[in-house]
Amino acid sequence: QLVAYEVKRIRAEEGNKQKIxxxxxxxxxxxYKNENPYPAVTMHKxxxxxxxxxxxxxxxxxxxxxxxxxxxxxxxATAKLQTAPPAVRxxxxxxxxxxxxxxxxxxxxxxxxxxxxxRLEVVxxxxxxxxxxxxxxxKKLFPAVLRAMKGxxxxxxxxxxxxxHVQQNRAVLDHQQFDFIIRMMNCCxxxxxxxxxxxxxxxxxxxxxxxxxxxxxGITQFAYSCVQEHV
Numbered sequence: 088q089l090v091a092y093e094v095k096r097i098r099a100e101e102g103n104k105q106k107i108x109x110x111x112x113x114x115x116x117x118x119y120k121n122e123n124p125y126p127a128v129t130m131h132k133x134x135x136x137x138x139x140x141x142x143x144x145x146x147x148x149x150x151x152x153x154x155x156x157x158x159x160x161x162x163x164a165t166a167k168l169q170t171a172p173p174a175v176r177x178x179x180x181x182x183x184x185x186x187x188x189x190x191x192x193x194x195x196x197x198x199x200x201x202x203x204x205x206r207l208e209v210v211x212x213x214x215x216x217x218x219x220x221x222x223x224x225x226k227k228l229f230p231a232v233l234r235a236m237k238g239x240x241x242x243x244x245x246x247x248x249x250x251x252h253v254q255q256n257r258a259v260l261d262h263q264q265f266d267f268i269i270r271m272m273n274c275c276x277x278x279x280x281x282x283x284x285x286x287x288x289x290x291x292x293x294x295x296x297x298x299x300x301x302x303x304x305g306i307t308q309f310a311y312s313c314v315q316e317h318v
Contacts, residue, residue, distance in 0.1 A: 091186030206235040207244045214248045217267045218257055225267060236274045242283065245275050246290035249298070258297045265300040269313045276317040288317075 100106040213232045216225035235241035249268070252258070260268060272291060279287050295311035302308050 088183050091184045094186065203238065203240055206231075206238060206241050210235055210241050210244045211248055214245070214252070214271075217264050218252055220261075220264070222263055222267075229267070229270075232271065233274045236271070236278050239283065239287070242275045242278065242287045243290075245271060246287060246294065249294050250290070253294060253297045258299060260298060260300050262300060265298070265308075265310070268298055269310060272310060272314050273317075276314060279317075 096110070100110060209228055209231045213225050213228040216222070216228065232241075236245070272295065276288060276291065291314075295314055296309060298310040299307045
């Protein structure tokens with residue numbers, strides 16, 4: 088129903104905090120009533136007499152209650168309760184129109200999606216430049232790549248791209264390439280959250296045992312030795 092009827096109203100209210108809050112309260116009440124259809128039984132509290140009330144003049148005496156009448160009222164209420172059907176709320180079924188097309192709602196997210204695609208393209212290009220030994224171009228893109236690592240999609244893209252290069256037997260790097268790849272991996276792991284532990288971090292595990300550089304004849308340094316301090 089929100090999508091069908093309220094989109095224009097929500098857009099009109101975007102700049103006004105008070106209207107937005109009022110709208111949210113209305114929604115909250117509707118949701119609460121939907122979850123709690125039966126009102127809670129209220130207990131009638133009998134107020135205590137105020138101090139000094141016995142000193143007042145013109146006090147009306149409390150009327151005598153007729154025992155028969157009281158019993159009759161109780162019996163009537165009991166009989167009603169026994170014959171009353173169980174309280175079940177009848178569901179009202181209604182057709183809700185589809186409302187405006189999704190594109191109309193999502194149009195403001197279009198820029199974010201375009202930005203995300205650009206970031207992934209930057210990550211891919213930078214990794215390509217590193218492996219093609221175009222270090223000047225890689226350096227230009229590098230700050231943007233490190234910023235992009237804040238996003239989960241870019242971290243995922245990094246693991247995919249590096250995996251492609253491992254499969255092409257391009258895991259042995261020279262010193263400069265090794266430095267670039269290590270800095271990317273470190274930045275990626277630094278921005279990982281607990282949610283990424285079995286995704287991004289797990290995907291990096293086989294990669295850090297694959298990428299390496301030759302320090303001297305017979306001595307090889309693997310990438311994990313530079314990234315193993317991350318939680």
